[in-house]
Amino acid sequence: VPARPHTSNAALVAAARAIVRADGVEALTMQRVAQAVGVRAPSLYKRVEDRAALVRLVADEVAAELTDELDAAAARQRPDQALRALLEAFRRFARAHPKEYALLFDPRPGGTSTAARERSSATVLRVVGELVGADEVLPAARTVVAWASGFLAMELAGAFQLGGDVDEAWRYGLDHLVGALGGRQR
Amino acid sequence: VPARPHTSNAALVAAARAIVRADGVEALTMQRVAQAVGVRAPSLYKRVEDRAALVRLVADEVAAELTDELDAAAARQRPDQALRALLEAFRRFARAHPKEYALLFDPRPGGTSTAARERSSATVLRVVGELVGADEVLPAARTVVAWASGFLAMELAGAFQLGGDVDEAWRYGLDHLVGALGGRQR
DNA sequence: ACCTGAACACCGTTCAAGT
DNA sequence: ACCTGAACACCGTTCAAGT
DSSP states (O other), X not given: OOOOOXXXXXXXXXXXXXXXXXXXXXXXXXXXXXXXXXXXXXXGGGTOSSHHHHHHHHHHHHHHHHHHHHHHHTOOSSHHHHXXXXXXXXXXXXXXXXXXXXXXXXXXXXXXXXXXXXXXXXXXXXXXXXXXXTXXXXXXXXXXXXXXXXXXXXXHHTOOOSXXXXXXXXXXXXXXXXXXXXXXXX | OOOOOSOOHHHHHHHHHHHHHHHOGGGOOHHHHHHHHTSOGGXXXXXXXXXXXXXXXXXHHHHHHHHHHHHHHTOOXXXXXXXXXXXXXXXXXXXXXXXXXXXXXXXXXXXXXXXXHHHHHHHHXXXXXXXXXXXXXXXXXXXXXXXXXXXHHHHHHTOOOSOSOHHHHHHHHHHHHHIIIIIXXX
16 A cells, blocks of 8 residues: 655755745755644655755755846947846845845755756846956955855844944945956046 | 872863864863763862853863964955965864864853953954944954855865865865955055 | 664763772 | 763654554
């Protein structure tokens, strides 16, 4: 007598993501996911290799959404405005979904799949490339992403502890960085 | 009959740090520290509040060493050269002690004490302040630290996967950032 | 075909009992 | 004063047994 499924892969990922959204990756335990979908923990291994694979599924979903928002925001005419809009969208997403965003830049088990990484890289490379040209696009994109991800890691961790206006610091970095990459001319 | 100590606080921190250096924070378990200093895990709680406190002790030690190296490197005449030297020292330290460095920018339990944070902030603020002036020092320092820490988080995580020269990307960011903050005009 | 309880090897932490 | 074994409440994961 074959047993009927009590859950589905989609329900698994949805439950896992809800836990990450609420309490962060470290709260994503197999037992908690199992409880959320109405089975016992060992049953999850019928649907997913291990915990790291489940984390990866959530990370890929989040990465896809982030990429969509970056794409939409960067649909501007002038390259410097497109880059500014992309970076603003990046920060908006990170602040709106802090725990899910943190997942994307977490080096531990899980991490984003290479496919998801490539898709989001493509958007940034296109926008930065239009601003600085093909010769410099790779180092320029790395500079921009390093700054933005570093800034948000610190902002979300509450690492800006010396007072002052965090929005002002973001704007300052954005202005100087986009300016240095060629946003001044034209 | 009072029992004689089998270990010391210093030995505890030294053992904990050796584990972090070798295998990263996630390998720092109470049992492994206990084994390294020759006692059982429960005994550690006579010397340290809990695991997070032990992590913090290691982080503070690492932060102090990093600050020393930043201070030494930034002892230059021209502000732009001092900032460049400080950032090069930052990257050198991170690459020489990747696991210990990662501890400093890890938001999880532990983290650096506020005292250690203030000491390293002071160095960066002084150097950046000499370059951009008092008005802009806070946002400028945040821009620089965000970029450098973001870059190293990605470099150490192996997140630069599109090929190209990582050293070139670092130099590109350094040049454009220091340039944008006033390093052009001498 | 899927779900389960029981088990294993780990965690951090507490605490009464030893010396 | 310090150390210990035993215990508790967790983890992830495996697997034989159920339906």
